[in-house]
Amino acid sequence: MKYLFFTAAAICAIAFKSFGQEAAPNVQTFNFTVEDCVNYAYEHQDSVVNAKLDIKSAEYKVKETTGIGLPQVTGTASFQDYLKIPTTLLPGEFFGQPAGTFVPIQFGVKYQSSFGVNANQILFDGSYLVGLKASKTYKELSIRSHIRSRIEANVNVTKAYYQVLVSNEQLRLLNANIAQLKQQMDETTQQNKQGFVEKIDVDRIVVQYNNLVTSRENTIRLLALNYQVLKFQMGMPIEYALSLKDKLEDIKLEDNTADLAADTAFYHNRIEYNLAETNVDLRQLDLKRQKSLSLPSLKANAAYTSSYQDNNFSNLYKMSFPSSYVGLTLNVPIFSGLQRVNQIRQSKIAVLKSQNDLENAKNGLKLQANQAHVTYVNGLQSLNNQKRNQTLAQEVLRVSKIKYQQGVGSSIEVTQAQTGLEDADNKYIQGLYDALVSKVDLDKAYGRIK
Known part of the structure; x- marks a missing residue:
């Protein structure tokens, strides 16, 4: 059955x-x-x-x-040890050299570091x-x-x-x-x-x-x-x-x-x-x-960064170079x-x-x-x-x-x-x-x- x-x-x-x-x-x-x-x-x-x-x-x-929709905050940190400092070629006329020649110049320092905070907020x-x-x-x-x-x-x-x-x-x-x-x-x-x-x-x-x-x-x-x-x-x-x-x-x-x-x-x-x-x-x-x-969408954003540079590692963090900004970002779809x-x-x-x-x-x-x-x-x-x-x-x-x-x-x-x-x-x-x-x-x- x-x-x-x-x-x-x-x-x-x-x-x-x-x-x-x-x-x-x-x-x-x-x-x-x-x-x-x-x-x-x-x-x-x-x-x-x-x-x-x-x-x-x-x-x-x-x-x-x-x-x-809440504030989005991120932190960043970086450190660079330039084993070879980048070289830039500048026109020789700047240094009294014949036209058409270039003089190699190294800009920057051996050690660089930075710490920063970024924030953004959706407004619409x-x-x-x-x-x-x-x-x-x-x-x-x-x-x-x-x-x-x-x-x-x-x-x-x-x-x-x-x-x-x-x-x-x-x-x-x-x-x-x-x-x-x-x-x-x-x-x-x-x-x-x-x-x-x-x-x-x-x-x-x-x-x-x-x-x-x-x-x-x-x-x-x-x-x-x-x-x-x-x-x-x-x-x-x-x-x-x-x-x-x-x-x-x-x-x-x-x-x-x-x-x-x-x-x-x-x-x-x-x-x-x-x-x-x-x-x-x-x-x-x-x-x-x-x-x-x-x-359209609208966002507010802000950032703060503290940079450090020096050729001597022991002196790298003795002096900082801060920067910061606030702003708005508007995205408008067009096509x-x-x-x-x-x-x-x-x-x-x-x-x-x-x-x-x-x-x-x-x-x-x-x-x-x-x-x-x-x-x-x-x-x-x-x-x-x-x-x-x-x-x-x-x-x-x-x-x-x-x-x-x-x-x-x-x-x-x-x-x-x-x-x-x-x-x-x-x-x-x-x-x-x-x-x-x-x-x-x-x-x-x-x-x-x-």
Whole structure:
């Protein structure tokens, strides 16, 4: 049955994670409700933890962008030892030599050094102002991405939790059927010894009994794996001991979707739609940035430098020659070979595409919600039908046993009735899991999971 199988990625990840892990000397034990498991995942699941770190990184990104508009100060220091002082050729006429001749002259000293401080400050830059706003929107994007990670963790943990509950229910039904069949097998064996029934009647029951015992053993192993899948989805080490507080009867499965269908703007509650809105905002900001590149920019700058020169190193720093200045730098874009014009056009197209994506996301979310609604209603009806079939199968088996004991029925009827009950139990388990999963998908589709 499909509810017994999981994604290959989850199982492989569990296998790799468990391989090489040694049993902890002090294994921790937890007894959790589904809400406890979800809250644990919020704090330990890798994708949620990383998304939370992305928010912190985005905060630093905002501060980094803000720092661009603050004064930028740098210090400089230099030292030169001229092993050969540069030589300059001067016209010979300066020194009374014939025209056309040159006299080599060395200018400068052997040792030179300087220390300086430079500072500049943005007074106006349109791209900086837009970038500052964009960095804050980027932070908002990381926050919404974190919310999406929490929702996905919530969905995965809840489904894994329900899988364990369903597996426990399947194990309970198998135990009940095995106990019932064991009693029937013992009674039939005694009747065979007394000559009231044939050996073939005993053999039929033994075959059924062995099959049920094998199914129980398989279910027990799968149940252990289901617990590991749940712990993996929670971000919990799989060697920890985990037990579940919630019971299947605590979960309310009812058709309460009428109020959901009345909310036509539910998609605003979906994080996917919010992320698409943020993407539109970022594209619009990029368009503003491209336009701002056509505006002039103005910066203030200042510098102070202290120079030292001497032919003797021991006297180099005895006398300084300071210099300083303050000024303004104005950059005015004049012509860029139509690059900016075409960049603006590309940004406009990107905005239109993001708006189309937003509209498509809205339609997709509406369709997803309608599909989730239909699947949930169908799942409830199927589950209720399987419950009725299960009850009928139990009654058929009870009547078949009475008829067989009174000699008006055959062992084949009892065997068929037992097989029918097992089939009804299996379909009930499948319907139960499908209904639980569709309930989670419905809550997600209408933005109930935050």
